[in-house]
Each structure stands twice: as structure tokens, then as C-alpha cells.
Amino acid sequence: MDFKKEVVKLLQTQIKLLESDILELIEVPPNPEMGDYAFPCFTLSKEMKKAPNMIAEELALKIKTSTIIKRLEAKGPYLNFFINKSIFSETTLKKIFQQKQSYGSGTAKKEKIMIEYPAPNTNKPLHLGHVRNMLLGKSLSNILDFSGYKVIQVNLNNDRGIHICKSMLAYKHWGNKKAPDKKSDHYVGDFYVLYAQKVKKDERLELEAYEMLQKWEKGNKEVRALWKKMNKWAMNGFDETYQKFGIKFDKVYNESEHYEEAKKIVLDALKKNIFEKDDSNNIIANLEKFNLSNKVVLREDGTSVYMTQDINLAKIKFNDFKMDRSIYIVGSEQNLHFKQLFTILDLLGFKNTKGLHHLSYGMISLPEGRMKSREGTVVDADNLIEEVTKLAREEIKKRHEIDEDELSKRASQIGMGALNFFILKYEPSKDFTFNPKESVSFEGETGPYVQYAHARISSILRKNKLDVTTNINFSLFKKESEQKLLTMLGNYPNVVAEAANNYKPSLIARFLTDLAQAFNEFYHECNILQEVENLKKSRLMLVYCIKEVLKNGLNLLAIKAPEQM
RNA sequence: GGGCCUAUAGCCUAGCCUGGAUAGGGCGACAGCCUUCUAAGCUGUAGAUCGAGGGUUCGAAUCCCUCUUGGCCCA
Secondary structure, three states: OOHHHHHHHHHHOOOOOOHHHHHHHOEOOOOHHHOOEEEEOHHHHHHHOOOHHHHHHHHHHHOOOOOOEEEEEEEOOEEEEEEOHHHHHHHHHHHHHHHHHHOOOOOOOOOEEEEEOOOOEOOOOOEHHHHHHHHHHHHHHHHHHHOOOEEEEEEEEEOOOHHHHHHHHHHHHHOOOOOOOOOHHHHHHHHHHHHHHHHHHOOHHHHHHHHHHHHHHHOOHHHHHHHHHHHHHHHHHHHHHHHHOOOOOOEEEEHHHHHHHHHHHHHHHHHOOOOEEOOOOOEEEOOHHHOOOOEEEEOOOOOEOHHHHHHHHHHHHHHHHOOOEEEEEEEHHHHHHHHHHHHHHHHOOOOOHHHEEEEEEOOEEEOOEOOEOOOOEOOEHHHHHHHHHHHHHHHHHHHOOOOHHHHHHHHHHHHHHHHHHHHHOOOOOOOEEOOHHHHOOOOOOOHHHHHHHHHHHHHHHHHOOOOOOOOOOOOOOOOHHHHHHHHHHHHHHHHHHHHHHHOOHHHHHHHHHHHHHHHHHHHHHOOOOOOOHHHHHHHHHHHHHHHHHHHHHHHHOOOOOOOOO
16 A cells, blocks of 8 residues: 555646656655645746645645545645545554564565675774774664665674784783783783883884784794784684674685785786886875875885775675675775775776775764774773663662563663664764763663663553454544554654665664654553553554564664563 | 865754755753553753855755864875
């Protein structure tokens, strides 16, 4: 049942516009009292040389109603359409009841989409920036998968380079060959911070780190062994954190495994005159034609830069998966880098440049300023999880006396719910300041607010199961709050599609706040269990469907929907 | 010096791509609502020259130009 199409059909009986043009024009009135769809008559007024108000009034008289569109009304320059509410209620609710958790999903598509995230450096633990990255990657994967695409999630470890050697060097000097006595990536990170402190007093360390890198490049056994050991610590630690966010990768690439062959591609392209040499003998890509600054792709001493790896990895990944689209989730400070990368790949004749996309997200800073790993002024991912879980635990304890197992389960669901939602509700491109004290709240536009609505419905349905063995009357939803809910439920598939098309999980988060809010208004206005049998059944059906959609949307944001809070 | 992004109430934010009917929310403040389905909730009040100026248009928070602010990047 497509109500909008019906509006188009009715309009076409009187006006000579294409279906697609009319669809573009149709909007939803700001207030439900004004109707369900509106057709603005401004554009017609030029052609017909009449005031839009007049046109609206004439059309209102001429167009005949149908079973689906019950009434139409001219309101100023708008022609407003009122749909048959009970047909709408019935089709929407029945659809949700039948499809359950697949309501809003897209038809299976052939298109394969690769999502690459969070691509950490293996010399320090994951921080708040990675948290944003991981949540975007994870939820976008969920949304695209739900929309019917084949999603491939890959990670890339930046596991070689001078920054890695710095942690290694500090460990070599002051680590006393000890095994980690804490989460192993944090242990590695401590030596990175230690290096930064020591190098301030002794500049020679810098040279020493550089020598270590050279030894590594030459395959020095001792250096390689240390490198292997510490990288394993780092990656094992990351894996634990990925698990907390429910992240799994289809494939993990390591920079160290590919950096040699990457150089060959560059040298080869130099021979073909695709690249050139600059005054300092670096190999560069000349991008002047594209209004981009030139980019070094291989240093004069033959060492590779990030760009060298990225060119090669783009090819490797494509050969591995033959994906149609490839989305890199990387911070906005690398906007130029990715513009250059995609242009360079184009120059090199890479087949799939149209499918490349940099999903850029804004910086997160702290009230004190920018986060700096070297100085230890970062919000650590694991500590953050611990903190929000602890806060959630305290909130639960204020309200309930429950056993430890249940308590820790709920605390984790609610704490992580608050964290995920807080970060995902912002548009990816927005910068924001993270204030640890104020940011993770459980009231207002938050994850727990949405979860709470879900838990309330669960509680109602525990007390009275939804009975579908007898007929449900779908024309009993007379309250404004009920109508608002029905409209929102019907619109969910459009929201999901928009989130998928624009790579914006934030749209789902906004929708969920609105739906939860509409439910809470309804909840306070209308009783369910005390109502007469007919209305009780209808309302149980309504809240059942709201619960399904809340859970559905939360899932897309990788947030659990607790039955009890 | 060049490029990209940003600006909406005390604070955070939606709307901007695709111009349209009174600029939505949230936090905080103030005033109310728990013997009734979970008060992590609900209702109400106060709070916005949509950064500034100009232009396009019947109509601009939305499109164009200039300037300012803050951020990121390149040299």
C-alpha cells in the first residue's frame, strides 16, 4: 500500500506533471492536523498565471477522493491530503508484526562494499578517536548489511615505522625484558610515553630510534624478534577491545607485509612517467592539474611513506574481494591525503576509483585541547568503557536489588548504550569536544532513554502477552500520540535507507530518540492494561511493534535492547 | 601564503544537499506530576536579530558573493 503514490495518481487526474516531478514536490506538513501529505502549488502558479492559493482551492474541489485518501483540503498555497488512518495502521502494524527484526531491511543486492577501520598504529592503545572510528565502522556495516549489500569489514595494522621503534627502544632500555603486567596494548603504550619523556632529556634517542628502524628494514634478527613480540602484545590488546564493541573483521592487513612490493609499483610508475622526481630526488605525483598539492610517494632514500602503502593496499584489497565500493573510515585531518590517493589511483589506471569513498569524521578534542598520545593526554578506550559501565552500575543499584550476574550484564548494556549513542548521534563530519563528566549521561537524548522505552514496553508485554489469535481492530487509534507513533513506524524503512545512502548512522539515532519520545508521551497519556478488551489489544499490538522497531534501530547502532532496566 | 571545513537560545544539537506554512530536540534554570502498565519518565514557563553585511527569489537558517570566528591540512 503506497499512500504517496496514490496522492500522485489523484493529482495527475487534474495537473499535467510527470510522476517523478510530483513525487519531488510532495512534502509532509509541519503539523499532523494539517494532513498527511501536502502539495505546494507555487510552481504551478507561474505556468497557470494564477495565485497559488486559488490553484489549491480549485484542485481541492476538482480532485475526487478514494478509499485510501479520504479527504483533501486547501490551506493557503498548499493542497493537503488526509489518508485513511485505519488502512494505514493496519498495513503498517501487520507488516512490522510479520517482518519483525527484518522490518526496514533492503532487498538483497549484488553490490559488495568494503569498509576499512579503525587502522590503528601498533605502538599504543586505542583511544576516544578510535572509539568514534570503530562505532562508525561497526554501525555503518550493520546498516549497509541490513540494507541488502554484501559488506566486507577489514582492518589495517600500521605495524611498522619510526613510531613503533620508539616504543620498542624504550622497552629495550627500561623494560627489563618483563612480560606485560596489565592489558598488553596499554603496556606497550606506556613505553611510547616513556620514550617521549626520555627523549626530551636525551636527544640521542631519536637517532637511536632511527637506527633501529634501519635495522628493522634490513631484517636484523634481534630487532625483528622484539618487534614481533611487542606487536603481538599490542594486537592482542586491541582484539580484546574490538570484542567489547562486538567488532569482527573479515580480513586484517598488516602494513609490514606489503610495504616492499609497494615500492615496486612506484618505481614502475616512475618509468612510465606517471610519477616524476622533484629537486630533492623524491619521487612525487604531480597533481597540479587537479588543484591538489604534489605528493611524495617515495622518499629519496627509498623509504616509503603512508601514500606508498595506500596505493598498493588499494590494489591488494581489490584483488582479494573485487568490491564495488570501498569506504575508508578515517579522520578529517586526512581529507587531503585521500583526495590525493584517489587521484593517484586514477592516474595509475586503477579500475575502481569511482567506488572509493573517504568517510571523514571530525576531531574529538578534550576541554583542555587536543588529545596527544605522546603526552598521555588521551581518553583511553578501555578506561572509558570501564567508566561508563561503572556509572551505569551505580544508577541500577539506586533502583533495584539484583544479583551480580544480572547487575553486570545490565550495567554493560546500558553503559555501552550510552557511549555508543552519544558518539553516533552526531553527524560523522562534526567536530566535538568530549567532556567526560558531562558527556556520558543517562537522561535526555541518550541511549538509555531509548533503551528505557524498550524496557517499559517489555515490562507491559510480560504482564500481558500480545494475543493475535483473534482479530485486532486497527481503527481504534484515535489519540494524536497514537497517530504520531504510527506515522513514525511507517517511516522507519525510509530512515534506514537514507542512513545507508548517506553513510549517516546519526539519522537512526535521531529517529530512535523521536520514537522513544513519542512513545513516552503516549505512555503517559494512555493506559494499556486497564483498558477495555478491544482497545487493550490494539494498543498491545501498537507497543509490540514500537518495541520491535526500537530494538531494530538500536541493533543497527550496535546497542543492546534490554528487557529490564 | 594556499586549500578544505565550521558558525542556529547560557551550553549541546536538528533542519542546509533538494528554498516554502509558527526554526524542532536535549542539557541547565524555574513551576508542577509517583497508593495507577518501571519517575533513567511526563507536563508547563523563560530563553534564538539562525556569526555580520550584501545579492538572487513571490518567499532564504537553507542558494550566490564579501567579511569575521574557530578548527584541520598543505607549503
